[in-house]
Amino acid sequence: MSSHKRPVRARPDSDNNFSVARDLNAPGVEEGPGLLAKLMELPVARLSRQQLKRLEEHRYSSAGRSLLEPFMQGFWCWLVSKVPLWMAPNLITIVGLATNIISTLILVYYCPTATEQAPTWAYLACALGLFIYQSLDAIDGKQARRTNSSTPLGELFDHGCDSLSTVFVVLGTCIAVQLGTHPDWMFFCCFVGIFMFYCAHWQTYVSGTLRFGIIDVTEVQIFIIIMYLLAAIGGTAFWQSVIPVINIQIKIIPALCTLLGAIFSCTNYFRVIFTGGMGKNGSTIAGTSVLSPSFHIGVVITLALMIYKKSSVQLFERHPCLYILAFGCVSAKLTNRLVVAHMTKSEMHRNDLAFTGPALLFLNQYFNSFINEYCLLWVALVLSAFDLVRYCVSVCNQIAAHLNIRVFSIQPPSPSRVQADSRNHH
Secondary structure (H helix, E strand, C coil): CCCCCCCCCCCCCCCCCCCHHHHHCCCCCCCCCHHHHHHHHCCCCCCCHHHHHHHHHCCCCEECCCCCHHHHHHHHHHHHHCCCCCCCHHHHHHHHHHHHHHHHHHHHHHCCCCCCCCCHHHHHHHHHHHHHHHHHHHHHHHHHHHCCCCCHHHHHHHHHHHHHHHHHHHHHHHHHCCHHHCHHHHHHHHHHHHHHHHHHHHHHHHHCCEECCCCCHHHHHHHHHHHHHHHHHHHHHHHHCEECCCCEECCHHHHHHHHHHHHHHHHHHHHHHHHCCCCHHHCCCCCCCCCCCHHHHHHHHHHHHHHHHHCCCCHHHHCHHHHHHHHHHHHHHHHHHHHHHHHHCCCCCCCCHHHHHHHHHHHHHHCCCCCCHHHHHHHHHHHHHHHHHHHHHHHHHHHHHHHCCCCCCCCCCCHHHHHHHHHHHC
C-alpha cells in the first residue's frame, strides 16, 4: 500500500431489490475454479444490505506523500500507458501479489530456518519480484481511472493484497539477512511489520483518512530491494561480518532500523487513534470505541509470543518461516476485516475463525503438547490460509454482485447504463 492508491467511485446498484444470496449467481460475477466454488459453499459472514449501501457510498480519502513517490510517478505513468485497456485493475494487483509470493516462497524453500544461504538467483528473483509488485501496485489505480472502472471493490482488493504481501515481504527480508540466527530479532521484525500495517488501517478506521509519511511503503520497499541485491552479491559473509567499534553484525542494522521506524510510525498512528476520531465523541467512523480493533491484533501477537516462548521443541527457532506464514495469514484476515469495517462503517466483531489455528497451538501447549507441535503448526497454517481465502473470495463476490461488476475483468456498460449516461451528458 502506498500513497499512489486510486480514488474510488462507487457504481450505483442496478437492482434495488438486491439479495446478498445473489453473489454466486449474479451475471457480473465470474465463476472461479472448482476449489473456490467449494470454498464459497461453506458458511461465511454476509455483508448486510446496510453495509453494502454504505460501502457503495464510500469515498477514498488519503493525506500525505512520501519522499520518493514524486520521482517514481513518471515511471509509473509510463508503465500504465503500456498496459492494455482490457486488463482490469484487480488483475494487475493479483499478478503483482502472485509474483511477490512465488519469489519469496522460493527463498523459503532454500532457507526454511532463515539461516541458510540461498542461490544467488533466488535473491535476485526476490528483488525483481518485489519491484514488479511495487510497480503493479502503483499502477492499478491509474489503470482504474484510465478505464473508468474505479469502484470500492478496487480499494478493498488492493488493501487486501497488501495485507498478505506485507507478510511475505517481511519474511523474505529476514531470510535475506539470515536473521534466523537471532530468533528474537526475527520475531520482532516480522510481527512489528505486520502490526504497523494493521495500525495504518486502524487509524484509517478511526479518522476516515489513510495517512502517509515522508518515509513510507515506497521507500521501505526500495530499501528491501537493495538488501536483496546485497544478499545476492555478498552472501553469508556480508551479513555475518562485524562492524568495527560498535561490534555488531551487519544483519542487526536492518533490525535496528525497523525498531526506530516502528517507534516513529506507531507514535504517529496512535496520535491519530487517540485524537482523530471522526465519529460521535471522538469515536471511530463507525461510532465504535477507537480501541476496539486492538483486541484482534493484540490476541494474535500475544498468542504468537506465548507459543514461541513456551514451546518445548523450540517451534519458532526450528521453523520460523512456517510460523510466520501461519500467523501472517491470521493477521491478514483480521486486517481485511478491519478494512471492510472501515469501508462499510460497521463494527468489527470480536469472534473470528481466524483465531482457530493459534488457539489450537496454545491449547496443545497447555495440555503438555500431546500432539506434535510441528504437525499442528502445519494444521494451523492450512486452517488460517483456508479461512483467509474463503473470506476474501466471499466478500469480493458479494461486493461484485452488489455493484454488478466483475472482479478480474472490465465489464462493458449495460445498455441502460449507457442511456443513463447519455441523458446525464445532455
